[in-house]
Amino acid sequence: MLTIQASSRGYRELNEAITAAQDQDILLEGVLGQRFLGAGLSEKSLTIHGIPGNALGAYLDGARIHVCGNAQDATGDTMNDGQIIIDGSCGDAAGYAMRGGRIYIRGNAGYRAGIHMKAYQEKLPVMVIGGRAGSFLGEYQAGGIIIVLGLGEEGVPVGNFCGTGMHGGRIYLRTASLPADLPSQVAARQAEPADLEAIAPILEDYGRHFGLAAQDLEGKPFYVLEPNTQNPYHQLYTPN
Amino acid sequence: MPVNYLMPEYEVYRNPARCIACRACERQCANEVHHYDADLKAMVADDAKCVNCHRCVSLCPTRALKIVKSDHTFRENANWTGEAITEIYKQAATGGVLLSAMGNPKAFPIYWDKLLINASQVTNPPIDPLREPMETRTFLGKKSDTIRRDAQGNILCQGEPQLELKVPIMFSAMSYGSISYNAHASLARAAQALGTYYNTGEGGLHQDFYQYGANTIVQVASGRFGVFSDYLNAGAAIEIKMGQGAKPGIGGHLPGAKIVGDISRTRMIPEGSDAISPAPHHDIYSIEDLRQLVFSLKEATHYQKPVFVKIAAVHNVAAIASGIARSGADVICIDGFRGGTGAAPTRIRDNVGIPIELALASVDTRLREEGIRDQVGLVVGGSIRNAADVVKAIALGADAVYIATSALIALGCHLCRSCQSGKCNWGIATQRPELVKRLNPDVGSQRLVNLVTAWKHEIEEIMGGMGINSIEALRGNRMMLRGIGLTDRELSILGIRHAGE
Numbered sequence: 001m002l003t004i005q006a007s008s009r010g011y012r013e014l015n016e017a018i019t020a021a022q023d024q025d026i027l028l029e030g031v032l033g034q035r036f037l038g039a040g041l042s043e044k045s046l047t048i049h050g051i052p053g054n055a056l057g058a059y060l061d062g063a064r065i066h067v068c069g070n071a072q073d074a075t076g077d078t079m080n081d082g083q084i085i086i087d088g089s090c091g092d093a094a095g096y097a098m099r100g101g102r103i104y105i106r107g108n109a110g111y112r113a114g115i116h117m118k119a120y121q122e123k124l125p126v127m128v129i130g131g132r133a134g135s136f137l138g139e140y141q142a143g144g145i146i147i148v149l150g151l152g153e154e155g156v157p158v159g160n161f162c163g164t165g166m167h168g169g170r171i172y173l174r175t176a177s178l179p180a181d182l183p184s185q186v187a188a189r190q191a192e193p194a195d196l197e198a199i200a201p202i203l204e205d206y207g208r209h210f211g212l213a214a215q216d217l218e219g220k221p222f223y224v225l226e227p228n229t230q231n232p233y234h235q236l237y238t239p240n
Numbered sequence: 241m242p243v244n245y246l247m248p249e250y251e252v253y254r255n256p257a258r259c260i261a262c263r264a265c266e267r268q269c270a271n272e273v274h275h276y277d278a279d280l281k282a283m284v285a286d287d288a289k290c291v292n293c294h295r296c297v298s299l300c301p302t303r304a305l306k307i308v309k310s311d312h313t314f315r316e317n318a319n320w321t322g323e324a325i326t327e328i329y330k331q332a333a334t335g336g337v338l339l340s341a342m343g344n345p346k347a348f349p350i351y352w353d354k355l356l357i358n359a360s361q362v363t364n365p366p367i368d369p370l371r372e373p374m375e376t377r378t379f380l381g382k383k384s385d386t387i388r389r390d391a392q393g394n395i396l397c398q399g400e401p402q403l404e405l406k407v408p409i410m411f412s413a414m415s416y417g418s419i420s421y422n423a424h425a426s427l428a429r430a431a432q433a434l435g436t437y438y439n440t441g442e443g444g445l446h447q448d449f450y451q452y453g454a455n456t457i458v459q460v461a462s463g464r465f466g467v468f469s470d471y472l473n474a475g476a477a478i479e480i481k482m483g484q485g486a487k488p489g490i491g492g493h494l495p496g497a498k499i500v501g502d503i504s505r506t507r508m509i510p511e512g513s514d515a516i517s518p519a520p521h522h523d524i525y526s527i528e529d530l531r532q533l534v535f536s537l538k539e540a541t542h543y544q545k546p547v548f549v550k551i552a553a554v555h556n557v558a559a560i561a562s563g564i565a566r567s568g569a570d571v572i573c574i575d576g577f578r579g580g581t582g583a584a585p586t587r588i589r590d591n592v593g594i595p596i597e598l599a600l601a602s603v604d605t606r607l608r609e610e611g612i613r614d615q616v617g618l619v620v621g622g623s624i625r626n627a628a629d630v631v632k633a634i635a636l637g638a639d640a641v642y643i644a645t646s647a648l649i650a651l652g653c654h655l656c657r658s659c660q661s662g663k664c665n666w667g668i669a670t671q672r673p674e675l676v677k678r679l680n681p682d683v684g685s686q687r688l689v690n691l692v693t694a695w696k697h698e699i700e701e702i703m704g705g706m707g708i709n710s711i712e713a714l715r716g717n718r719m720m721l722r723g724i725g726l727t728d729r730e731l732s733i734l735g736i737r738h739a740g741e
Contacts, residue, residue: 040469040540058536061469080468093523097464120508238336
């Protein structure tokens with residue numbers, strides 16, 4: 001494993017060092033808010049000590065990033081493939097328009113997690129949030145799977161306006177009750193065995209990363225949120 | 241209950257002495273206006289379906305057809321026009337937002353037509369472009385304001401990435417989905433032949449067109465359709481779309497019915513799913529946030545490509561442009577309120593935004609005053625109709641122009657403004673295979689090359705007349721312009737004198 005001391009270096013220099021490295025495994029020590037780490041990276045495995053800045057793993061295309069702490073805003077922006085694992089919490093707009101790959105967050109996510117998430121052919125993006133998510137979770141979601149586990153949370157583990165503009169994909173909420181303000185184009189129901197089967201491998205993988213066992217997820221049911229139409233706005237217009 | 245009948249706007253006039261009932265018009269019309277009546281043994285037409293696109297007129301072998309504006313009328317009223325009344329009928333019947341296509345057609349001032357260009361007489365003689373070199377090449381990107389040297393004192397020539405344009409005209413963003421495969425093929429091939437660029441729009445880049453990457457600007461909009469590493473690296477530049485002249489402050493929405501086959505593949509979303517591009521990028525609320533997107537794109541493409549930021553011309557455009565120039569963007573693109581679109585709410589298209597001429601002049605002035613004009617290239621669009629408009633735009637301060645409506649007209653568009661129906665009889669704004677094939681990319685690209693080549697000659701002629709032999713010397717040269725019939729306020733915003741001064 002190659003260790004790069006990051007503390008006194010800018011993001012451009014760090015990304016160049018990551019690209020130039022012969023090692024596949026790279027440890028970034030002392031990261032102090034440098035942005036764009038791993039942008040567009042298609043291979044290699046980054047481990048980050050310290051706090052990465054905004055847009056960590058933007059356009060990520062197959063690489064693996066493990067943050068041993070918290071991440072900030074726009075993690076995995078427009079990510080296409082790969083994996084981002086965050087041991088702590090992350091800021092706003094995580095996984096904006098992600099089309100593939102996985103983002104696992106052990107703690108909480110800020111506003112607009114999974115906004116514009118898409119799915120396409122074999123690409124099925126997945127985001128799992130261990131704690132709670134802020135408002136606008138899955139806004140404009142067009143595909144993919146968002147799971148909020150609400151571990152250690154009392155009450156509903158998402159903020160307001162969950163699924164606003166959603167027109168594809170699924171949100172799984174582990175919660176005793178649904179958010180009170182779900183928009184009209186979202187249909188919610190309690191998960192059936194087949195729904196839980198579909199996410200069992202994801203939860204198993206997530207649990208492996210964070211040392212969670214199946215019994216840790218007991219005690220609360222899962223709800224499934226899906227759009228009730230793929231075309232939520234089609235009656236809005238009149239040709240002129 | 242009122243009868244919900246809208247009088248046809250046009251009437252199909254068929255000269256019975258010429259019509260041979262060959263039914264060509266019937267085959268050509270996707271709106272199903274014409275059909276053959278076996279009882280009458282004659283062609284008949286349903287005027288109500290006609291959009292006045294001239295396809296049948298153009299292909300009628302005996303020239304039997306013409307489309308005329310109906311003289312059927314409401315009682316005359318300068319306030320409650322027929323248009324105003326009809327729009328109320330449409331909304332009362334449907335409850336829908338009125339949706340239109342192409343640019344603002346209203347009778348707002350066209351400032352290009354109130355600008356006059358100078359020519360040399362006696363002193364500083366004109367240049368004959370047929371005999372003397374005339375430089376229409378220009379470069380888009382940040383210009384260095386310092387000379388950098390290495391340790392040995394050699395000048396470092398490696399500057400910021402630039403786009404080289406052989407002619408200061410590019411084809412502006414139109415997505416695959418809003419226009420057809422053959423329209424995109426025509427634009428891509430023409431851009432390559434002309435040494436300029438076309439723009440993918442926000443619908444991704446079809447795999448067949450990666451070969452034209454060196455002449456392609458790839459767009460990133462709020463929906464991020466089709467955006468991934470290969471796409472970003474395929475183009476010569478990346479454009480962040482913040483706004484569009486036809487619908488400032490409004491997002492895009494391609495209905496699921498149009499997301500089929502290749503469109504779905506290129507946008508990288510499932511068939512039948514709506515493609516929604518909301519008005520804002522939900523990660524951009526400030527110039528600092530914009531800077532973040534600019535630099536995430538630069539990081540992902542290793543600083544090899546200029547990043548454009550496109551905005552609509554709105555009231556505070558000069559201040560916004562100043563912010564964009566400081567965001568790290570290489571080029572600012574401004575789209576005026578006449579800019580076209582495949583679909584926009586009528587009220588937005590016709591009432592929001594400002595003329596590109598005023599926006600351009602105020603942005604260029606502001607950036608100069610702040611000493612940051614060289615930090616960005618400036619590209620303007622939104623109804624550049626001819627070579628004189630190009631010359632005037634450059635003299636007002638643009639580095640280059642974007643054209644789209646003009647390009648579509650070159651491809652056969654007759655400005656019927658019905659793009660949103662998806663039934664374009666000219667094979668441009670449609671995905672129906674039987675209509676798309678009417679636009680032959682060999683012919684289409686040649687017509688685009690012809691148009692831009694003709695404009696290039698005209699630009700050379702006009703520049704030569706002024707005694708100017710390069711685009712660089714024309715750029716921002718407002719002394720070459722005079723206003724006619726403009727108020728002091730307009731002249732002061734445009735930064736020009738009145739004719740005779």
